[in-house]
Amino acid sequence: MSVIVQKYGGSSVATTEKIKKVAETVIKRQKKGHKMVVVVSAMGDTTDDLISLANGISKKPDKRELDALLSTGEMISSALLAMAIKDMGYEAISYTAYQIGMKTSGQYGKSLIEDLEVEKINKSLKEDKIVIIAGFQGINEIGDITTLGRGGSDTTAVAIAVKLDGICEIYTDVDGIYSTDPRKYSDAKKLKEIDYEEMLELASLGAQVMHSRSIELGQKYGVPIYVGLSCSEIEGTVIREVNNMNMESKPVTGLATSDEDIAVTIKGIEQNINILSNIFEVIGSRKINIDMISQTAPIDGKVNVSFTIPKDDTYECMSIIKQFTEEKNIFIDKDITKFSVVGIGMKTTSGVAAKMFKIFSDNNIDVKLITTSEIRITCAIKQEDKGKAINLIANKFNL
Amino acid sequence: MSVIVQKYGGSSVATTEKIKKVAETVIKRQKKGHKMVVVVSAMGDTTDDLISLANGISKKPDKRELDALLSTGEMISSALLAMAIKDMGYEAISYTAYQIGMKTSGQYGKSLIEDLEVEKINKSLKEDKIVIIAGFQGINEIGDITTLGRGGSDTTAVAIAVKLDGICEIYTDVDGIYSTDPRKYSDAKKLKEIDYEEMLELASLGAQVMHSRSIELGQKYGVPIYVGLSCSEIEGTVIREVNNMNMESKPVTGLATSDEDIAVTIKGIEQNINILSNIFEVIGSRKINIDMISQTAPIDGKVNVSFTIPKDDTYECMSIIKQFTEEKNIFIDKDITKFSVVGIGMKTTSGVAAKMFKIFSDNNIDVKLITTSEIRITCAIKQEDKGKAINLIANKFNL
Structure with missing residues (x-):
């Protein structure tokens, strides 16, 4: 008898009525002969409400205490579902x-x-109990409550599926993974399946359907992850290793945009000193996600470097950089949208970047930064150009 | 350096502003050279809100899950205070x-x-940290979260004071213990000190200032408990062993009323069968508080028995009694107020009961049930007579 680990997001358990609906759905599935483990997020806006409460106490709430506070949201929803x-x-x-x-x-x-x-969990499953787990939270080595970051309940669910050798299903308020955000581009197509790598690129680029670490975990242990609409029969998307790449496969399968970052440029860094690696090391040790690092060729032994960081980490990041360089050398651009196309097919199809830049150039879309990987191309463009860029690129690559 | 264990009730931490006020008060106290441990209740109406949420899910919420749910209230307030x-x-x-x-x-x-x-706790105190404890909750032998009952944070505070050999201070929204409820009798007098026994009687009789188990615990380990108004200089009341009873001491120190119970009467129980002790044993094993047990003399080998139980436990209690006797023999009276006078002085002063009954009789107050202990007299009267009775008795005994 297989173990199914389901995860229901905050919008799926936002009210007592919705929680009852989830309960019915889970029971129905158990009746088909499965052992059920259910991971829940906090109800609706609970996490945001708790953050507001913390902000009412402190402009910069203590992180240990913030985690202890936020963990209660999932305790509430899990107790109510049980x-x-x-x-x-x-x-x-x-x-x-x-x-x-x-x-x-x-x-x-x-x-x-x-x-x-x-x-x-196993003991309770053996007793035919449906096991409900508070997602998003953990306990660190000194016994403090920690949280996994926004969307972390996805990772809780995959981790449990890995340990129980079970199937993982993520239920949310969208009915699957789309080639691009259907709210931004109405012709977006739903994918039947998507490779872990592609999904990871999409997730890290602002497709907010999934917590990206959950996908990494699924990939590492070979656990397929189903993503679909809560309490619905509509077929969603399976994230798994997609091996059967054929000649007809499209070079680009997905497109994602994100307005959650800012661009930082540091001017005139001495090339021979190891300032950059020091800055990045300290920022990295604080678990701040640096992205889109690009460096220009040195002039008079000095280089300019640009990169993006999440808006939320601006304050912390700035205070780190200021330890290494003068404030007058730091430039910040808040008006950026990260615009990315992703596709396993890019490994075998060349010219995707060239096509993309041509389209941007033909349509007067300025590209501020560019970074590429084997399966993705990301540009930072002005926020006002986002809608135009989505339409042009989705149309060109038939997304 | 002494350890002070303070407890702040729900109304004292009802808003972020009030939590900040508590923080200031605790810091000020620490600066005077004390090691501080602070136990908090859930913010304002949080517990009631969580109960409403549970009632939205189930008419009779599972008790294990209800405890898991309710425990989050104190986790929230403790994290915010820290x-x-x-x-x-x-x-x-x-x-x-x-x-x-x-x-x-x-x-x-x-x-x-x-x-x-x-x-x-000791490690954190040694590091000069103010230690904040989520009150009202515990973990049982199988690792489940349990709660201590309404007001249980008082008991959390006293238990910690006992273990740390500290001083215990309970801060609430009243400025001390009064001879009777000042909201019901405007001439009520605040007591400077009160004996554990007296306070226990008052607490068990509906003076809702304190969780009665906290007083028992203080008495058992000889820990004095200060009760006073949060964040205020007004002097409150100390609950401790009061030895210096002198000639002038009043026979009655306190008066309490409670509308939280109902009276149950079982008619025609065979005296020679052990039905009564069986009933009480089962009810007791469910931790339901039976009070005011009174039995009339047997007629034809049959007795009538009356007792009170908390309104909230009516359903559970009835289903137990019905296992032992026919439904037609069970009578319930919902219109009762438990009216009690308490005083260590009663041990040495006789005639208190006689005076009280005379006043009731002279003023047409029907007494439905009577029970007495060494230091208290409790009558069940009609709820409509409560106000009149309080005025008459408080006046008579100068409360």
């Missing part, structure tokens, strides 16, 4: 991170799952 | 029940503290 299932006459039990020994490491607010104990 | 203190530049750390090994036993919703580990 109650709902029991009220319908089926056995259920909720567990917090503490109770299943969900061990984490790293920073508060963006900790990483190290391991978890499956004894309690 | 944040507030850190924001003011002082060191603080919040702990949940899990983190300080707060072991409990007994039923969900009304569990009892067995023990707690003080290592983490």
Whole structure:
């Protein structure tokens, strides 16, 4: 009998009515002969409400305490879902991170799952209980509560599926993965399946459907991840290793944009001093995601470097950089949209970048920064050009 | 350097502004050279809001899950208070029940503290941190979250004071213990000190200032408990062993009323069968508080028995009694107020009961049930007579 690990996002458990609906759906699935583990996010806007509460106390809330605070959101929804299932006459039990020994490491607010104990879960499953797990949270080596970062419940679900050798299903408020955001481009196509690599690029580029670490984890352990609409029969998308690349496969499968970053440029850095690697090392050790690093050729032994960082980390990042260089050499551009195209097919099809830049140039879209990987091309463009760029590129590559 | 364990009730931490005020008060106290441990209740109406949420899911929410749900209220307030203190530049750390090994036993919703580990608390105090503890919660022998019952944070605070050999201060929205409820009798007098026994009687009789188990615990280990208004200089009341009873001491120190119970009467029980002790044993094993048990003399070998139970436990209690006797023999009276006078002085002063009954009789107040102990007299009267009775008795005994 297979174990199914389902995850329901915040919008799927936003009200008591929706929680009851999830309970019914989970029970129906159990009746088909599966052992059910359900990971839940916090109800609706609970996490944002708790953050507002913290901001009412402090402009820069202590990170340990913020994690302790935020973890309560998932405890509430998991207890309520277990109650709902029991009220319908089926056995259920909720567990917090503490109770299943969900061990984490790293920073508060963006900790990483190290391991978890499956004894309690397995015992409860053997007793035919539906096991409900509070997602998003863990306990670090000194016994503090930590959280996994926004969307972290996805990673909780995949980690549990890995440990239980189960199937993983992520239920959310979208009915699958699209080639590009259907809210931004109405002709966007839903994918039946997508490779982990492609999904990872899309996720890291602002396709907010999934927590990217959950995809990495699924890829590492070969666990396919189904993504679909909560409590619905509509078929979603499976994220798995896509091997059957054929001649007809498209070079570009997805397009994503993100307005969540700012561009930082540092001017006139001495090339022979190791300032850059020092800056990046310190920023990296704070688990701040640096992206789109680009360096111009040296002039008089000095180089200019640009990169992007998440808006939220601006303050912390600036205070690090200022330790290494004068403030007058630091330039910030807040008006950027990261615009990316992704496709496993790019490995074998050349000229994608050239086509893209030609389209931008023909349509007066300025490109501020460019970075590429084997399967993606990302440009930073002005935010006002975003809509135009999506239409042009999606049309060109038939997304 | 002495350890002070303070407890702040829900109304004292109802808003972020009030939490900041508590933070200031605690810091000020620490600056006077004390090691500070602070136990907090859930913010304002949080517990009631969570109960409403549970009732939206189920008419009879599963008790294990309800406890898991309710425990989040105190986690929220403790994390916020720690944040507030850190924001003011002082060191603080919040702990949940899990983190300080707060072991409990007994039923969900009304569990009892067995023990707690003080290592983490002591380590943090040694580092000059203000330690914030989520009250009201514990972990039972199978690792489930349990709660201590309404007002249970008082007991959390006293238990920690006992283990740390500290001083215990309970801060709430009243400025001390009064001879009777000042909201019901405007001439009520505030007591400078009160004996544990008197306070216990008052607490069990509906003076809702304190969780009665906290007073028992203080008495058992000889820890005085100060009760006063949050963040105020107004002097409150100390609950301790009052030995210096002198000739002038009043026979009655306090008066309390409660509308939280119903009276149950069982008619025609065979005297020679052990039905009654069986009924009481089962009810007791469910941790339901039976009070005011009174039995009339047998007629034809049959007796009538009356007692009171908390309104909230009516359903559970009735289903137990029905296992032992026919429904037609059970009578319920919902229109009762428990009216009690309490005083250590009653041990040495006789005639208190006689005076009280005379006043009731002279003023047409029907007495439905009577029970007495060494230091208290309790009558069940009609709810409509409550106001009149309070005025008459408080006036008579100069309360």
